[in-house]
Amino acid sequence: MIVTIIGTGLIGGSAAKVLREKGFATRILGVDNNPLHAATALRLGIVDEMADLQTAVETADLVLLAIPVDAALVVLPRVLDYTTQQVVADMGSAKSLLRNKVAQHPRRGRYVSTHPMWGTEYSGPEAAVSGAFRQKAVVICNAGESDADALTLVRDMYTLMEMRLLDMDAAEHDLHAAYVSHISHITSFALANTVLEKEKEDEAIFELASAGFESTVRLAKSNPDMWVPILQQNRDNILDVLNEHISQLRKFKSCLEKENYGYLKTLMENANTIKRIIK
Amino acid sequence: MIVTIIGTGLIGGSAAKVLREKGFATRILGVDNNPLHAATALRLGIVDEMADLQTAVETADLVLLAIPVDAALVVLPRVLDYTTQQVVADMGSAKSLLRNKVAQHPRRGRYVSTHPMWGTEYSGPEAAVSGAFRQKAVVICNAGESDADALTLVRDMYTLMEMRLLDMDAAEHDLHAAYVSHISHITSFALANTVLEKEKEDEAIFELASAGFESTVRLAKSNPDMWVPILQQNRDNILDVLNEHISQLRKFKSCLEKENYGYLKTLMENANTIKRIIK
Numbered sequence: 001m002i003v004t005i006i007g008t009g010l011i012g013g014s015a016a017k018v019l020r021e022k023g024f025a026t027r028i029l030g031v032d033n034n035p036l037h038a039a040t041a042l043r044l045g046i047v048d049e050m051a052d053l054q055t056a057v058e059t060a061d062l063v064l065l066a067i068p069v070d071a072a073l074v075v076l077p078r079v080l081d082y083t084t085q086q087v088v089a090d091m092g093s094a095k096s097l098l099r100n101k102v103a104q105h106p107r108r109g110r111y112v113s114t115h116p117m118w119g120t121e122y123s124g125p126e127a128a129v130s131g132a133f134r135q136k137a138v139v140i141c142n143a144g145e146s147d148a149d150a151l152t153l154v155r156d157m158y159t160l161m162e163m164r165l166l167d168m169d170a171a172e173h174d175l176h177a178a179y180v181s182h183i184s185h186i187t188s189f190a191l192a193n194t195v196l197e198k199e200k201e202d203e204a205i206f207e208l209a210s211a212g213f214e215s216t217v218r219l220a221k222s223n224p225d226m227w228v229p230i231l232q233q234n235r236d237n238i239l240d241v242l243n244e245h246i247s248q249l250r251k252f253k254s255c256l257e258k259e260n261y262g263y264l265k266t267l268m269e270n271a272n273t274i275k276r277i278i279k
Numbered sequence: 280m281i282v283t284i285i286g287t288g289l290i291g292g293s294a295a296k297v298l299r300e301k302g303f304a305t306r307i308l309g310v311d312n313n314p315l316h317a318a319t320a321l322r323l324g325i326v327d328e329m330a331d332l333q334t335a336v337e338t339a340d341l342v343l344l345a346i347p348v349d350a351a352l353v354v355l356p357r358v359l360d361y362t363t364q365q366v367v368a369d370m371g372s373a374k375s376l377l378r379n380k381v382a383q384h385p386r387r388g389r390y391v392s393t394h395p396m397w398g399t400e401y402s403g404p405e406a407a408v409s410g411a412f413r414q415k416a417v418v419i420c421n422a423g424e425s426d427a428d429a430l431t432l433v434r435d436m437y438t439l440m441e442m443r444l445l446d447m448d449a450a451e452h453d454l455h456a457a458y459v460s461h462i463s464h465i466t467s468f469a470l471a472n473t474v475l476e477k478e479k480e481d482e483a484i485f486e487l488a489s490a491g492f493e494s495t496v497r498l499a500k501s502n503p504d505m506w507v508p509i510l511q512q513n514r515d516n517i518l519d520v521l522n523e524h525i526s527q528l529r530k531f532k533s534c535l536e537k538e539n540y541g542y543l544k545t546l547m548e549n550a551n552t553i554k555r556i557i558k
Contacts, residue, residue: 117489137487166486176481179474180488184495187466190527192550195458197523202455206556207445208416209459210396214557215494216463221554224547228540235535242532244476246525248469253521256514261507268503271471275500277485278493 004029004060006053006075008041010120011091012066013128015161016046021130022160029056041125057082062153065090070229073101080107087150089114089157093177094233095141095170109147112154113170115139116163117181121221138163141170178237183245185219185227186238192220283339285310285332285354287320289399290370291345292407294440295325300409301439308335320404336361341432344369349508352380359386366429368393368436372456373512374420374449388426391433394418394452395442396460400500417442420449457516462524464498464506465517471499 003025005012012030019025030047032038038050057063057079065072065079069092079088080102089112090098102108116138120127138158143151158165168176195217199205231238255264282304284291291309298304309326311317317329336342336358344351344358348371358367359381368391369377381387395417399406417437422430437444447455474496478484510517534543 117487119489119491121491136489139487172483173487176484176487179477179484180492183470183473184489184492186528186531187470187495189547189550190524190531191462191466192553193527193530193546194462194520194524196549196552197527198458198520204451205455205458208396208418208452208455209556210398210415210463212398212400212463212498213459215497216466217553217557218494219491220550221557222547222551224544224551227547228544231535231543232538232540235538239532239535241473241477242528242535245469245473246528246532248472248476249465249521249525249528251472252465252469253518253525256510256518256521259511259514261511264510265503265507267472268468268501268506270475271468271499272501272503273475274471274496277488278496278500 001025001061002027002029002059004031004051004056004063005047006031006056006063006065006079007067007071008032008037008046008125009066010123010127011116011118012064013041013044013046013125014118014130014132015064015066015091015116016041017128017130018132018161019157024157024160029059031056037125044125044128046125046128053078054082057086058084060086062086062157063088065092068092068226068229069094069098069233072098076102076111077105080105080111083107083110086110087112087153089154091116093181093230095139095173097233099142099145099170103145108145110150112143112146112150113141114154114158115141115173115177116158116161121218123223123226133158134162136163137166139166139168139173141168141173143167174234175237178234178241182230182234182238183241185222186231186242187245188217188219188222191217280304280340281306281308281338283308283310283330283335283342284326285335285342285344285358286346286350287311287316287325287404288345289402289406290395291343292320292323292325292404293397293409293411294343294345294370294395296407296409297411297440298436303436303439308338310335316404323404323407325404325407332357333361336365337363339365341365341436342367344371346371347505347508348373348377348512351377355381355390356384359384359390362386362389365389366391366432368433370395372460372509374418374452376512378421378424378449382424387424389429391422391425391429392420392449393433393437394420394456395437395440400497402502402505412437413441415442416445418445418447418452420447420452422446453513454516457513457520461509461513461517462520464501465510465521466524467496467498467501470496
């Protein structure tokens with residue numbers, strides 16, 4: 001099967017690697033408006049050749065869109081314009097706006113809205129890894145709006161990638177993603193800024209940085225070109241979560257201010273019940 | 280060398296394992312007021328025998344205190360009461376109050392104040408691991424208040440454990456620890472509570488939990504019996520950091536409310552500079 005990857009970075013590059021290894025993709029075309037990424041993807045053998053958008057779509061059996069969610073709003077309609085019988089899937093982290101954008105497109109049925117819940121804090125083709133996606137969840141949004149054959153192909157692809165398939169409405173996805181992915185990035189960015197602010201007056205502060213700190217702050221290395229558009233598109237949900245999170249932090253603050261260590265312990269014990277979910 | 284471990288949980292148990300493997304400890308005595316932990320530490324061979332506090336201190340060459348920091352305020356003076364030529368070191372995460380507590384003790388010199396910057400979100404002897412502490416920082420506080428031979432023994436021990444030694448005043452340690460360890464725990468606890476709060480009305484929310492979420496929330500599994508006393512003892516520093524962190528989060532909130540995506544990007548780009556410190 002000929003697969004076209006639009007956006008040969010972390011997500012697109014990793015998908016290309018897995019699909020080639022599994023024998024699903026026999027030929028991989030790349031499209032990338034970043035010449036450096038294009039050259040690197042070619043050099044690393046992630047794609048067999050680079051092509052312009054129209055050629056890459058027309059040549060493909062399957063088109064995967066793995067670009068920032070603001071760019072996807074512009075590129076997906078163009079991809080569908082070039083589509084005849086190809087199957088198209090996007091892999092972005094915010095689904096509602098994109099769904100609305102192509103709702104009236106005559107080839108809407110060829111498109112499958114997906115979000116594989118995998119990523120790292122790194123970006124670009126060099127960040128692409130072979131073992132990506134395995135054992136993680138992938139959300140398929142509004143499956144009923146896609147043609148049956150398109151849906152089957154995309155589901156088979158993610159099954160081959162050993163992902164756990166979930167069906168959701170785009171609005172439901174965006175709400176959940178705000179809670180279990182987007183807010184984590186904001187807390188990491190803000191935690192990094194908190195400590196960097198202090199570092200201005202105290203250079204030695206990072207000599208003590210522990211594994212716990214690294215774990216909570218690593219997402220602060222994430223690419224703003226990818227994350228600004230996600231927060232923008234999912235703004236309403238994220239503001240709700242952010243308000244709730246600030247209010248939860250204020251409870252810890254109030255316990256310390258009032259020296260109410262009994263309630264502080266209750267807050268921590270409640271947080272401990274996350275063990276049910278995160279092994 | 281005979282080593283006594285007071286508190287045979289995650290930290291004490293891991294230290295016992297490493298010191299035995301390295302041949303530093305030829306015999307290990309354990310003291311634990313939790314009968315279940317005592318039995319488990321014996322069964323797992325972490326300690327050779329359990330003993331009462333007085334016997335364990337009097338028999339030892341080196342006594343390691345690895346108990347919650349509130350308990351340490353009570354137990355360290357008692358340990359020094361039993362001490363003649365033994366060397367005593369604590370491994371707790373807050374140093375100033377404990378320093379003050381034993382400042383006037385006649386055997387103050389036998390005590391070395393330390394904080395190995397390693398841990399996991401798990402607790403108890405079963406959480407103890409062999410490869411612990413390696414490549415991490417260990418802080419020695421107010422080294423000048425310890426006898427030269429006691430200091431040398433403890434430094435040699437941490438060097439053998441392949442740790443990176445740092446010297447600091449207790450007050451300086453507590454300030455830095457608030458920024459690069461204690462605040463990370465509060466943000467994780469609060470993030471867990473944020474999402475658990477939402478889960479009450481929306482059970483499916485965790486189906487999407489990604490690796491990023493797991494990474495930022497894993498410290499929420501940490502033991503409240505250990506963490507309440509740390510936050511209590513380091514209250515003033517932690518309140519400063521928590522206020523700064525809430526103010527950093529409010530900047531993200533304000534950007535979203537005002538749809539100021541240029542400044543949102545600036546905030547993220549600033550956070551990205553954490554790459555200098557966290558590889």
